[in-house]
Amino acid sequence: MIHTYNVSGMSCDGCRTKVEKTLNAIDEVHAVVSLDPAIATITMENHVPTEKLQEALTAVGKYTIEMSHFTDSSAKIKKEPMEKSIGNEHHQHTGEEMPNSSTEYYCPMHCEGDKVYDKAGDCPVCGMHLEKVSESEKKPAEKPCCSSKKESDKKDVSSTAIAPGKYYCPMHCEEDKVYEKAGDCPVCGMDLVKAPELTVEKPLYTCPMHPEVIQDAPGSCPICGMDLVPMKPVDSEENKTYLDLLHKMKIALLFTVPIFIIAMSEMIPNNPLLQIMDMKIWNWVQFALSLPVVFYAAWMFFVRAWKSILTWNLNMFTLIGIGSGVAFLFSLFALFFPNVFPAEFKTESGTVHLYFEATTVILTLVLLGQLLEARAHSQTSGAIKELMKLAPTEATLVENGKETVISIHDIKKGNLLRVKPGEKIPVDGKISEGESTIDESMISGEPIPLDKKKDDAVIAGTINGNKSFVMVAEKIGSETLLSQIVQMVNDASRSRAPIQKLADKISKYFVPIVVAVSVITFFVWAKFGPEGDALIYGFINAVAVLIIACPCALGLATPMSVMVGVGKGAQSGVLIKNAEALENMNKVDVLITDKTGTITEGKPSVEKVFSTNNQEDDLLQSIASLNQYSEHPLAQAVVNFAKTKKLSLIEVKDFESVTGKGVTGTVENKNVALGNKKLMEEVKASVSEEIENKIIAEQKLGKTVSYISVEKTVIGYVTITDAIKATSVAAIKELMSQGIEVIMLTGDNKNTAKAVADELQLTSFIAGCLPEDKLKEIKRLQAEGKIVAMAGDGINDAPALAQADIGIAMGTGTDVAIESAKITLVKGDLQGIVKAKKLSHEVMKNINQNLFFAFFYNALGIPIAAGVLYPFFGILLSPMIAALAMSFSSVSVIANALRLRGLKL
Template structure:
């Protein structure tokens, strides 16, 4: 159940989107040693795309040099001269142009493939490099033999074009992978190089961001990036956090609000007290999570790697059969070697090797840009198969804070007037009920009158004078002390609220009950949309809470959640997950607290809300940067879309070989259709390009969600291609 849980428990996690994983043995592959240093930052910082940039530069350079060296071979090829109807002048020694330049092309452009096949052979795990090496080695040896045995036809132009096309294909792939796996580079670029630190005398000094310490006060000018995590001490502004949280709208920041390093300040000037620097910042944590995701292995990638190994044996067998059949049919000659080489070229699992890593890399990047940080890719793949998602109630489906969920008033008082009076009386109170009433008044845009002579009544409520009248706000104990009874309609409202485990407070003016307010943990509007959307996707939604049966039932009914577990002790949460799994369900758990950590670990997919504790985050496979249950829906949709794209690529890559290998072997030779090695290499590279383009279409997946009637859209997915 948990064997996929921790990527750091694997013996040697690898970068899943790297197509040259077996080439990365620097001790064995001189080619890798050559470009390894090119991919590293000089300062030793994070540069996840550096390795891919190094591979890209290696193949780009060798492609252009090899292509230039191939031109004389092509010009002096008698076969091409006959096909294209041209001729070139000859001179003494011109017969050596083809073998000499072909040897140069093989040594510079072809030998790296041989070097990179060594680890595959040593590990007895033949794959792409072994197949390419076999093809070009056969072509090279046969071509040199043709020089010694003049009666044999030459093979030089096919050899150089084969090497050139292979180099071109690798260059295109490395460029695609580097671009797709640039999430870490993009994140690293969010942090500015310098910051303006405010000195004790009030002046500012420009210092490197690395020199900032906890407790430093920095000035963030309009339009500048916040240099590190901190708290606003002075100023107000709107900060763009889209690159970190996925929130499309700028977030208002006032004194006391937290800001995240790497976010972009708006029009206002802020003075920020630094609370975290370096590896302790939110951005650094996100980068670590993204890196973990990029190093975790994909189940589908394992299948693709295994298929590449099988393809090697299929290719060798097909080549052997081809050699035998053609030798019997036409005797052993150059045509037999040409068929064998073409079979080996066609069988190269280039497209197969690209099919999964590129999709996974794009998937990780899209997830990060939409506020989902994937720590374990296997979990990301499993999300498509989830049939039950269990949400912790408090702080996940609800806001984890008291809010006004209902108001009842006497006939001659409307709700806005009642809220205005209650908010005025509660204006000086720090109690969470007071805050809830003030927030409700603020949300409705109610103007609050002035209150005087505020006084807290211990255990009963508060009172103050508003417009000269004595006004009380409090619970049932207040009514008992004042010895008054509420009107029938308010009493009925209070009874209903009590049955739903809601807290009721009364508004009393001059011994007359004017209104009653029902308070409860406020359900997020996003939760309603998330539950409905998941159910539409065919996923069952369940709820887990330590609250009473009445509270759990009320929230479940409100959200239309059919399964809920109430009065669950923290240590028993994971047993509920186990129970669902024993019913044969693939279960995800969504939570944010320390007591959710065991359940997050137990679940097939653990999803932590971004504001959750470090323990919860470290126990999860996926972290939602925003406190937004809708991101769970986006996670499922992205997982399903990514899997479809993987399957399409696998079908194309493997299906291509199913049809191409027999064609290369010459099954259509009786009707005059034969593939040369160069054409075989071209078709193989075309397959690779098609797979790469198909993977890029994943960027266009629609992660937006429809609104429910009467429910405001508080956040929407940003365009995935941005």
Template sequence: MGETQSREITFGIDGMMCGACVSRVEKKLSRVDGVVDAAVNLSTERARLTCDRPETVEAAFDAVESAGYTPVAERLTFGVEGMSCGACVARVEKKLAGLAGVREARVNLTTERAEVVYIPGLVDRDALFAAVEKTGYTPVALDDDTAPEDDDGPSEADTLKRDLIIGAVFTLPVFVIAMARMVPGIGAAMASVLPATGWYVIELLLACPVQFWAGRRFYRLGFGELRHAAPGMNSLVLIGSNAAFFYSLVALVAPGLFPAGAAHTYFDAAAMIVTLILLGRWLEALAKGRTSQAVRGLMQLKASTARVRRDNDWVEVDIAEVAAGDRVQVRPGERVPVDGLVTAGESYVDESMISGEPVAVAKCVDDELIGGTVNQRGSLEIEASRVGEDTTLARIIRMVEDAQAEKPAIQAVADRIAGVFVPIVMALSVATFLGWLVFGPSPAISYAFVAAVSVLLIACPCAMGLATPTAIMVGTGRAAALGILFRRGTAIEQLAGIDTAVFDKTGTLTEGQPKLTSLVAVGSYSKSRTLAYAAAVEAASEHPVAAAIVTAARAQGLEIPAVSDFKVHAGQGVKAVVEGQTVVIGSAAFMTERGVALGDAAADGESEAEQARTPLFIAIDDQLAGLAAVADSERAEAAAMIEALHERGLEVAMLTGDNEATAKAVASRLGIDRVVAGVMPDAKAAEIARLQTEDQQVAFVGDGINDAPALARADVGIAIGSGTDIAIEAGDVVLMRADLAGVVNAHAVARSTLQTIRVNFGWAYGYNVLLIPLAAGALYPFTGWLLNPAIAAGAMSVSSVFVLTNSLRLRRLSAAMAVSSGTDASSDDVSSADAGSAKAAAS
């Protein structure tokens, strides 16, 4: 990069908490070579940087990251028109990534979109668009009227269909005339009507509309690619079809220029090349439209208007005008427009789009509503809490789109190969032509021409470019229909490759709502007094086990006294003063440490633990007063889920803070292979790392809150959510329903998607490896057979259509494990905005 004058750059920084953070970041930035001045503001969370060259800002971003904070770059998504194969994708990505200030560039052939992460001040939208134009393609702002998803004009499929019809109308008679001349009897009859030259002229006249009207897109796009020295599929079709057309034209008007027997016409091949390629492109466009059907269906669930309170009256406004805090009315049968809390009214709401449950949920004052769900009976008034892009539905759509846009490693390799594939094919075509010209039989030029054009056409890399994005789009869409959100496209490849699934116990394998199963008083203490004192202490704790004791005391109508001097001993127990007496609750080890004699109760505690119940010893003034047992029952589907994972070849492990006896009892009942007990929340990530050092590919399944470090550390983090907490940032995969069947189904979708990608690549590459030699004439010495260019064009289209239809099979993928609620997890993808379709989106 060349030298530039000093410039001032401003960017955001996430994660700073205090002045020490500011000082640390400023010190890091000031040490970057080329930084003239650096100032960081805590309140605005922004840094102002004066530097003398563009690469300094890149180094500054790295410096902020090394300090433990996150530099914030801008993100722009825009359309890219004119791409037709993996080579196009690789070319655009390379051009964008080469711009100073671009941190990341991803281009998706199926969605025809580019996503760029860049540093403002070094590069802007105009520069990004200019870079795309220099590669020969057309950038389109998604908020423009010309955006690809604009429904006002004809779609790509409609345009291709129109051109295909025109091409077919003229190609069919050309084909009939050319073929009929070779049929004994018919050829003679045709010659009696018109001489051969007359029929060639008719073929020329019929081929012209196909070549220059129906096939005009190949001229526009192909010449653009060649002009920018970036040949792609359009270039290959342009060269191949024009070679056939103009060779034939010269042979017709000046046959003397050719050696004897070489002045053949191929007007039928030229027309068929264009028509068959258009047929393939039209089928591709139809299939690509179907790959994004799930996302479009979810987008249709968004309400377009809302009834909002304005000046003491209900007014219907555009959904974009609704702000947080507005009062919104939802009448029976209407779709809830925004997320919010019910302030008036009672009703039943169909939340199947989120929960998958077919039964409507009762709603009353202070209950939460989710935008996109359907109000069934009564009228409701709600206070909007999340609107626009902050709603639950918008976050679901955004996660699915992000996953579809991201590329797994296998696609990155494929794009690099595709980037050099077209020039290699063109070189092979030239080599084929020269080889036939030198070594071929007479008339050598005719054979050389046919073989070279066939090589060009049969090797178009369309299938390579479509192999991964179509499978990812259909796979993530199908996963969303099963209640599974892949937040990253790379998570599909990683999840498919795991060999160990690690589960948090409480709230994941269990219900997360422990209950008091027994309480035995010891010595002179009564059961009610012991429970009341224990509840008093535990009322100050936030632990789920504590809630179980408090709930039991309240259920018995006991009066819970006040406490003082409450103290938590992490991982051991709690202590407080109740009515002047010191009450301690905790493990046997905690009691022994405090000198409390357990006597026979120690064995009773071990017995409870062996039955997967957590024993809690209660001491008053250092005298044992009772033994309580708390149990958190396993989820109904947990054992079946683990069995299903075993059948899929996975090892299952469990992490828990419980004692070893309790953990092993749970593991024994559920069939878990490995147990790590006594693990504190902050040590779970270290345990995941330890497993990874054993060459294990690990998926961690947790609730996404206390388990965030472990979710982030695992190769794949699977967060179990429900309702509005589905957008758990720590997980790579989010289960929208709190049902463990989603773990099995997520793994099944990931494996099926990756297998589909591999089959697609195997077909795309194998197809070219096998057919390029065939097109070049490898069988001619043995069979005397040479591939016709028109057949080569058709074969190329077949390759792309195969890849697309193979990917679309994922839409019919059934759930590997039925959800415990009994909802139909294998229903079709979302295709409409009615309540039934909303249900299909989640189930």
């Protein structure tokens, strides 16, 4: 059994540790205590009275513990008339109100809400021991306040899931812990990310002339009579975060670049800057320019570093904060007190070498990384937003013969809704009156619109053709298929564990080691250094250790390779969203690919026209002329095919479209019909056994076949197919040769899927897949330890693209698929996956090389900076050499990263 208790009296993490340790010392108790909010979650095999817990805590401090039980003091506590087994007695509740002064008991699990009992015993639902309702628990409990926490109002551990509007750490350091306000993760220091809203907001309307008029439905202004217009949406929070970081990045660059130029000019023979001013003055200029960078643009990094030290959750920000902070403080001290330093540490001009450029460059690079992170998170939630856009905000309600425009939030099950030509279908339901052609490609991923008639189902977010119909609302709100897809995309994107950055892993060991070496250096020099200057030498060399370890090259190692690699990919039509995508792509061993629009062109086209009298062009001219009056996509495919053959269209009389069957008309005084077998039966056209066998053979290949009859005799047929892209075969063959298993998942029928799989020489395919089926298949493969890439182009692919370790979208597909994916192939060509795989491999190899360069100079420089060569050779690492080493490591990293520009994909 699990109980939750409020704990008061804790003011720091030490208090929390003491309370947790004391509770865990009690037999059969396992306690987890949090400081903010101050609660204890206790798991116990047998019920332990609260009094016993309180007794244990009183012995170690002024702590109080009580069962977490909240009731509304304005509400009356009632006991319903139910027979409950309490202890060994049967008690009949009367349902009468119990006075608050009497002794009452409740279930700590609140199995039946706030129901209370007038005797002690066990809960009849869960069997837990009933707790006594204290006088304090009959009032709204106040949340304990921890005086040492200034941001205590940010966290909300009562939530066990990432609810829309809440904030969470993208690294999931504390699993599903959420926060009420934006801020930094207390564990890793990353910016908290806001979980997107999963419901369409109810639109508000205002008058363009009188903005004070705001309504939740369209209409006219009560003041001037003008039509109300939708209010413009405000910028999203993710966009505000990105813009704020972008502003800080511009400030950092504006001041960092001049500092870098001034500092590096010292390495130029006959420094031209010295002809303008003395280096002492230039040092003051560097100091002035560094202030906006340190105390405005990048101040948040020092705050995060300080938090990481307080909590001992050492991370990249610890490394950045210590390195850049010490470099800045050292430079500040050297600027104000240059005479304190020995001559060995001064330049020819008598000034101490400063590290303002190291400070600002490091901070600017880290700020760039944060900017890219903010952009990535904004684009991730953008997939949800794109899906939300599919749902219309309004619908036309048909009631008592009148049509009224209402918000989709006001739709109730059973409402009759009018859907006009070109409109989006508001909710799931079925047609009750009329017929039309519905484009469901955004849901199904299949390009061919479907003919719909009375009693056929329609789906929210799909687009009506050129006819009007009335539908019955059957599923609304979160019940619609579109809402379920939105939820799947959200769940999949939140469940994916981010890659732990290599720099963070290294920093956990690197930071304490460097700090320890620095401290040891100080004490050794203070003890054995030159008499009179021992403390100065100790301080300078201790600082030198920290400066030489400052991760300037480390900050460049990954961003430089990623930026160059991403740029190279863009030139080749491969758009990569972030570094995580590059790393995952290099590890992929299974590729899941959709068929339509991914392997195939994604649009219907005529494969061939067959005629029994070998007059295919004449027959094509007749059916194209017939189809010129139809808006159906299959008809358009026939017309386009005729145009490619430069056939002219002729006049048609008595044209008629037969819903769900085909078209008929009179062409050159002959009755012509084009459609399925049901249409042939309707026009009473005869079909020879030879043609019937040919058509069946085509259908077994999964192709769409339309009969062509002239004067009630079928004399041919037209085969319409979704052609396989010319590059798909070679691309899949190349991927399989690299050891990647390729599996095709499609919503098409088995015949079509098998035909495509055979042509591609694929051994694995699954037909008839719904969006959730694709999602399940990816999860199954991931459970087997596979690294899965998913390539798709439709909305139906969005959940799978989000769940996959690496989602790959066709640039020719929907915005939602592109937003859900980590890699987008602009040309919609599977060869792009081959390029992405090669690019990923080369970039990751390049990053590993950069990390070697970054740490090689540190590993070599730290012992020298500590003074290990001084007893033997009298050599100390001067600041100039330290700066040169850092610069050389950075140059090595940049030069190595730029090699990627010559990569041939």
